[in-house]
Amino acid sequence: MDPEIIREYIPIFTQAFILTVKIGWIGIALAFLIGVLCAFTTYFKIPVAAAAVRCYVELFRNTPLLVQLFFIYYGLPAVGIRISAEVCGAIGLGLLGGSYMTESIRSGLEAIPVIQTESALSLGMTNGQLFRDVILPQAFTISVPGIVANVIFLLKETSVFSAISLMDLMFTAKDLIGLYYNTMESLFLLVIFYVIMLLPVSLAGTLIEKKVRYRMFGD
Template identity: 35%
Template structure:
């Protein structure tokens, strides 16, 4: 193992630069996909006429498409109809579309797990359906879905590496450039990359466990 050549200041700085892009894209996609997932799930849970059916078709369609296809479509196909995005924006939008559909199913399962009697009790006490959903049902559902949601966020962070196909300058993109120019440090570079992913993902897992133990 040749860690001496791999762990130079310039190599580590270059990998860290890519990792910051990974964290930036993942962070934005996590926020936007979570908001998107909640909105889609609430629409389906509330059974809003027509809109619920349209959302169901959208979610089922996106869930059955590969993320790579969505990234290709957003970055290469949309510019053909005048919708041009930077590579970072395209990556965030692609991840948000894909992960938002997956998270919506997690949120919907959490909503469906709440006893319907709570809705009836809240409505009989004078609360509107919207306030009942916002103040009583959704908070309980969010607590119950912490583990699967964090697992999905971890998957999202790892999925950012797929955006290398649209030349996103993230961690794996920089790693490939490094070991492409220095073929004798392939294993070492990939080991460093693996440790970077592991540290962030394991930290997320620990946070999820503490949250689960406290609130669930």
């Protein structure tokens, strides 16, 4: 490995890193939004919409992101819907993540026994109070480990973006290997930048899980 080459490549990789992180977190924010909306739709059993959400969740949980991106990026333009690679990456990640987030949030909501709803209502709580003070705090605690796992999973999935010619970390590494044949240096930087991207999230995730658990259950 040549340290000179590594120093030369760092700015190129930094640029790719910023792009990857940006699109990744936009996608995750989108996924969370979709997840919350869809989870509440199924929780309240809104007719038609709940069935549509089920179809969406099953469809996107059972297909790979690569195939979804190919469909959005290469398939849709054939019928006149043209989206730029960056938007396509964020939307694809958002749709995939949305289906996973829906499941995590929904399982948290459904874990609260019905008797708590009944008790709260019999104590004279309004629906708003019931939700804000009884259901949401508990449901959120139960959902947190799932949500953290999803965030890490989605950040890892960003490596697929190179397939739709987004200049992300993976694409940059592949490009440099192809152009200059500095395989080891490119792979080394690729690993380092993914560690920078994911290790803090992984550590923070474990910490958040512990904190939330402690506040809720005290152990």
